[in-house]
Amino acid sequence: MTKALIVATNTPKFNNVDRATGLWLHEATHFNQVMTDNEIDVDYMSPEGGYIPLDPLCLSADNMDQVDWDHYLNATFRDTHLANSLKPESVNPADYQVIYFAGGHGAMWDFPENKELAGIAEQIDQNGGIIAANCVGVTALLAMRKRDGNRFTSGRKLTSFTNDEEALNGLTSEVKFLPEDELRKTGAKFVKGDAFKPNVVVDDHLITGQNPNSATAVGEAVIKDLLK
Known part of the structure; x- marks a missing residue:
C-alpha cells in the first residue's frame, strides 16, 4: 500500500515580532485531497509531534475554499x-513512498536545521521514494545531505516561496531568512514563476512548489x- 507522510510545523509565532504563524492550511489540505482522490493513505508528522498550529490568516474567508473547509x-x-501528529522517532x-x-x-x-526530519527524508529518497515540498516547506531540504555528504539541493532544479512574494507580503524584514536566497546559496537551480501563481518544478523524484496555490499541482506531479 502506497503511503504519504505530510510534514508540518509546530511553530506558532515569529521569534522576532509579535505575529502568529504556523501551517498554511491550504498547503496541507490540497495535497491531502489529491492523495485521497488517488486512494493513498496519509499520516501527519511534525518536528515535535502533537499539535500543529495554523496561521490565523489562512483561515480568513478569502483564503478558504471548499477543500479547506x-x-x-x-x-x-x-x-x-x-492535534496529534506523529513524532519523528x-x-x-x-513505510512511506512519499514525504x-x-x-x-x-x-x-523548525525545518531548515532539523536533522531528524532530514534523516527520514533522506531514507525515503534512498529507498527510491519521492521528496515533495511546497512554499516555505521547501526549506526542509536545506538540512538534507546526499550519500556523499554534499547538500541534497546542490545542482537540483527546484522552487520555493520567492523573494518577490515575500516582498509583496510585506514580511521581508520580519522573516528569519528568505528561502529563495538560502536555497540558491546551496547551489540549487532555482526556478521562479509569477508571484502567487501555481509553479511546480520536477527534478527526477524531487517535486517542489512555489506558493500555497501550487499545492494541488505538487500532489498531481507526485501521482504522475x-x-x-
Whole structure:
C-alpha cells in the first residue's frame, strides 16, 4: 500500500515580532485531497509531534475554499492529524513512498536545521521514494545531505516561496531568512514563476512548489511520478 507522510510545523509565532504563524492550511489540505482522490493513505508528522498550529490568516474567508473547509470540519483531520501528529522517532521511513513538506512561515523556524526530519527524508529518497515540498516547506531540504555528504539541493532544479512574494507580503524584514536566497546559496537551480501563481518544478523524484496555490499541482506531479 502506497503511503504519504505530510510534514508540518509546530511553530506558532515569529521569534522576532509579535505575529502568529504556523501551517498554511491550504498547503496541507490540497495535497491531502489529491492523495485521497488517488486512494493513498496519509499520516501527519511534525518536528515535535502533537499539535500543529495554523496561521490565523489562512483561515480568513478569502483564503478558504471548499477543500479547506471540508478538511477543517473533518474530525479525523482536525483531531488526529492536526492535534496529534506523529513524532519523528515514531516514524519508520520504510513505510512511506512519499514525504511532503507543507509550508507556512512557521516552517522556517523548525525545518531548515532539523536533522531528524532530514534523516527520514533522506531514507525515503534512498529507498527510491519521492521528496515533495511546497512554499516555505521547501526549506526542509536545506538540512538534507546526499550519500556523499554534499547538500541534497546542490545542482537540483527546484522552487520555493520567492523573494518577490515575500516582498509583496510585506514580511521581508520580519522573516528569519528568505528561502529563495538560502536555497540558491546551496547551489540549487532555482526556478521562479509569477508571484502567487501555481509553479511546480520536477527534478527526477524531487517535486517542489512555489506558493500555497501550487499545492494541488505538487500532489498531481507526485501521482504522475508514482504511476511511472
